[in-house]
Amino acid sequence: MPRLKSWKWDSWAEAALDTQWIDRPVTIAVDTETTGLGFYDEPFAGQITWRRPSGNPGRNQGKASLRNWYFELSEDKAREAMRIILSNAEQWVFHNAKFDLQKLLLAGIIDEEMLGRVTIHDTQTQYALLDENGRKGLKDLAVRVLKYDDTIRVPYADKRKKEWPEVYREVSREKYLLDKTFRAMGLKKEDGFHLLPREVVVPYALKDTEFTLQLHEILYPQILGKDEALQRLYQSEIELQLVLLRMEADGFALDVPYVESKASEYGARVMEGLMGLVDLTGKADFNPNAPQQIMTALKKRGVSVENTQEATLAVIEDDFITALMQYRSDKKIHDYLAAIQRERRDELIHPNFNPTQARTGRMSSSKAKE
Secondary structure, three states, rough: OOOOHHHHHHHHHHHHHHHHHHEEEEEOEEEEEEEOOOOOOOOEEEEEEEEEEOOOOOOOOOOOHHHEEEEOOOOOHHHHHHHHHHHOOOOOEEEHHHHHHHHHHOOOOOOOHHHHHHHHEHHHHHHHOOOOOOOOOOHHHHHHOOOOOOOEEEEEEOOOOOOOOOEEEEEHHHHHHHHHHHHHHOOHHHHOHHHOOOOHHHHHHHHHHHHHHHHHHHHHHHHHHOOOOHHHHHHHHHHHHHHHHHHHOOOOOHHHHHHHHHHHHHHHHHHHHHHHHHHHOOOOOOOOOHHHHHHHHHHOOOOOOOOOOOOHHHOOHHHHHHHHHHHHHHHHHHHHHHHHHHHOOOOOOEEEEOOOOOOOOOOEEEEEEE
């Protein structure tokens, strides 16, 4: 990769193309950096890593055999170069393939024809099949699986607990510098990586594809070394991601008047429920989401509980608990409806299905993508 501060995006793109014709890589790792996580947020950068033909795959290989390329996608030559490189490769490797494929399709870097003839791999899925309960974050896997040692120890605390012993975790130097820059600029990650200086973004971004390729070289042989059932399951999981990708792109049609009507109805029920709880407790500032306030209110009613979870409260007969449980039910439905209103575009909503996120193995869906 050329010197970072030269910012010669066209020259970098041309160098990537020239090098690809020399190396002719079959397998490349791919990643995107985006302006946000919403469905319509486009990638502002793309990264590709491949290994030179003479490279020696494996955990102990050096960096010398890796080719890393960064493409600033606001530049036409960079976009075209990335498209050509992707079209010439036989295998694309991602970490969380569905997300990056959606971004590449949205930006026109790839199309359905390319997607139909390439083999997709996903290191997140590979690791999930080998260790279903393990943490699947890319940076975490780099430290634990790749034994990446250019790390910094940072304090970690569980904010849900009042007291927590001093605990540290290892994070890559690139992630540490990225987080530090966000804080220094007064930004949150939700504001987008595109606002950060490129001298911070580029090294961080390139590490992602470098880690992804190295993980694939370690994890995929383990999949192949297992029984055929696991191999078939892996292929099914990849095919499922492509199905979900297209489902998300099509979106789900909404009956907008119905949603608006129900949101208004449940908004009123939530307010009525809150007023009822205020009357029962005699506290105008009662917060039904504060466990300590709930336990104090119950104690005044002669009821002692260890926690305020639904399973604990459901077996107790008390007017306050009945009202609280109804409030929680109404609030949950109202929150769902409000999120749908907030995240819809016209009469469509684009969900974000997560096949490997839940540790129980079930399908989950995180915040819908705008």
